[in-house]
Amino acid sequence: MLTLLNRPTMELTRPFAEFDRLFDGLVGAMTRPWAIPGWQTCLFPTLNAWHDDKAMYVEAELPGFRVEDIDVSVRGEELTVRGRREIGQAPEGTNVIRQERWSGEFERTIRLPFPVEADNMTATLKDGVLTLTLPKPAEIMPRKIRVKQG
Amino acid sequence: MTTYCNTDTRAIRRASDAPGQGKSVSFFRPEVDVYEDDAGFRILADVPGATADSIELDFDGDTLTLTARVPQRTPESARMLLAEHQVGDYRRAFRFDHSVNKDAAAAEFVNGVLTVTVPKIESARTRKVPITIG
Numbered sequence: 001m002l003t004l005l006n007r008p009t010m011e012l013t014r015p016f017a018e019f020d021r022l023f024d025g026l027v028g029a030m031t032r033p034w035a036i037p038g039w040q041t042c043l044f045p046t047l048n049a050w051h052d053d054k055a056m057y058v059e060a061e062l063p064g065f066r067v068e069d070i071d072v073s074v075r076g077e078e079l080t081v082r083g084r085r086e087i088g089q090a091p092e093g094t095n096v097i098r099q100e101r102w103s104g105e106f107e108r109t110i111r112l113p114f115p116v117e118a119d120n121m122t123a124t125l126k127d128g129v130l131t132l133t134l135p136k137p138a139e140i141m142p143r144k145i146r147v148k149q150g
Numbered sequence: 151m152t153t154y155c156n157t158d159t160r161a162i163r164r165a166s167d168a169p170g171q172g173k174s175v176s177f178f179r180p181e182v183d184v185y186e187d188d189a190g191f192r193i194l195a196d197v198p199g200a201t202a203d204s205i206e207l208d209f210d211g212d213t214l215t216l217t218a219r220v221p222q223r224t225p226e227s228a229r230m231l232l233a234e235h236q237v238g239d240y241r242r243a244f245r246f247d248h249s250v251n252k253d254a255a256a257a258e259f260v261n262g263v264l265t266v267t268v269p270k271i272e273s274a275r276t277r278k279v280p281i282t283i284g
Binding site: 046057062064091098 | 182186198224228262
C-alpha cells in the first residue's frame with residue numbers, strides 16, 4: 001500500500017471549516033482527548049492510484065485548475081502534487097447565496113510502492129481530472145518465462 | 151484520524167433523489183457557489199470528470215436540475231493502490247423565485263467547472279430612478 005506522508009501544508013479556506021474544527025475540538029475533546037482543534041486537517045485532493053504491468057497511475061480531481069496551477073514532482077520514492085486555486089472575491093453589489101467551493105493551496109506527498117521512471121512520467125489534465133502515468137522500469141516489469149520441454 | 155475534504159458532500163450517495171424510478175440510483179452532490187446580483191444569478195459547480203456533452207440542465211417549474219453523467223475512469227482490472235474517492239454521476243437542484251428568465255439561461259463548462267447564468271426578468275430588477283434637480 002501507499003503511505004500517506006503528510007496533510008496539506010496550508011489550510012484550505014472553506015466556509016464552515018473553522019466551525020467544523022471548533023466543533024471537532026469541542027466534541028472531540030470529550031470523546032477523544034487527543035483531538036485538539038486545528039490538529040485535524042482534511043486531505044486534498046483525494047487520490048486514487050492503481051497499477052498494471054507497465055505503469056502506476058495516480059488520479060486527482062482538480063476542477064477549476066489550469067495546467068499552470070499544478071506542479072508535480074518525483075523525488076526518490078516520493079511523489080508530490082502541489083497546486084493553487086483562487087475563487088476570487090465576489091464583486092461589489094453581489095449577494096453571496098452559497099459558497100462551498102474552496103480556494104487556496106495544497107500539497108500532497110505519497111510514497112511510491114516501487115521505483116518509477118520519473119523522466120518518462122506524464123501528466124494530463126482533462127475536465128478537472130489530473131492523471132499521472134508513472135512508467136515502471138524494465139527491471140520490475142513482469143517477465144514471462146518460457147518453459148522448455150525437458 | 152484522517153479526514154477527507156470531500157467526504158461531507160461528494161461521498162454522500164443520495165439514493166432518494168430519483169423517486170419512482172423503481173431502482174436505486176445514486177448521485178454525488180457537487181460543491182457549488184451561488185451569486186446573485188441585479189442582473190441575475192450565477193451558479194458555479196465543481197463537476198470534475200464530467201464533459202460538456204454529459205451535462206444536462208433542466209428547468210421544471212421554478213427548479214433547475216443539474217445532472218452530469220460521469221464514466222468510471224479506473225479500469226475494471228486495475229490493481230488499486232489507493233482509493234480515496236469514488237466516481238459517479240452528479241445531481242443537484244436549485245429553486246428560484248419567479249423572477250428569472252428561464253429561456254435566457256446559459257451555461258459554460260471549463261476545466262471541470264460548470265458556470266450557469268440565469269438572468270432575472272426585467273421587472274424583477276432594481277431600477278434606479280434618476281433624480282433631477284429642478
